[in-house]
Amino acid sequence: MSLALIYRPDIQGIMPHEDGPAYFPVVATISLGSHCVFHYYQYKEGADGGTVTGGRSIDPKPILSVLLEPRSVVISEHALYSSHLHAIREIEEDIITAGNATTPPMVADLGVPIANWDKVTEPDAVRIMFEGGVLKRSTRYSLTCRDVEKVAQLKAFMKR
Numbered sequence: 001m002s003l004a005l006i007y008r009p010d011i012q013g014i015m016p017h018e019d020g021p022a023y024f025p026v027v028a029t030i031s032l033g034s035h036c037v038f039h040y041y042q043y044k045e046g047a048d049g050g051t052v053t054g055g056r057s058i059d060p061k062p063i064l065s066v067l068l069e070p071r072s073v074v075i076s077e078h079a080l081y082s083s084h085l086h087a088i089r090e091i092e093e094d095i096i097t098a099g100n101a102t103t104p105p106m107v108a109d110l111g112v113p114i115a116n117w118d119k120v121t122e123p124d125a126v127r128i129m130f131e132g133g134v135l136k137r138s139t140r141y142s143l144t145c146r147d148v149e150k151v152a153q154l155k156a157f158m159k160r
């Protein structure tokens with residue numbers, strides 16, 4: 001099953017959420033058009049100030065942030081799927097601080113590394129990983145591909 005989403009450059013975000021138990025716990029997300037920065041979050045132990053979703057508090061500092069380039073695919077599975085949340089911040093541009101020999105490039109205001117900085121391919125984005133700068137978003141199209149759990153179970157049964 002695939003879901004197509006369009007993000008306009010001015011309204012680009014999706015709040016921290018889990019994709020939930022209705023699906024087989026792996027999702028592939030294809031990005032087209034614009035880059036974005038995709039963040040994974042964890043729940044906080046105890047309630048002390050994070051954003052609250054369904055009564056649980058979310059640590060506002062992502063545990064993992066990746067730059068999704070146009071024509072890229074990211075696959076979320078295991079704990080990142082089943083016990084963490086994911087989100088795209090509702091911002092028009094991503095401000096990146098320069099990486100150097102000891103420190104990776106970071107999302108400037110969050111101070112979190114771009115985990116896949118060394119896999120970035122688009123020349124402007126590569127330059128920004130090394131020099132720092134602003135990645136301006138444009139319209140982004142995303143395709144999320146997943147298996148509905150019941151169908152996945154039936155397929156496994158049929159293979160026996």
Ligand SMILES: O=C(O)CCC(=O)C(=O)O
Nearest residue numbers: 003005014019029142144
């Ligand atoms: O647009 C994206 O890359 C993420 C979409 C998403 O998280 C979802 O549809 O559940």
Ligand SMILES: [Fe+2]
Nearest residue numbers: 017018019086
């Ligand atoms: Fe999602």
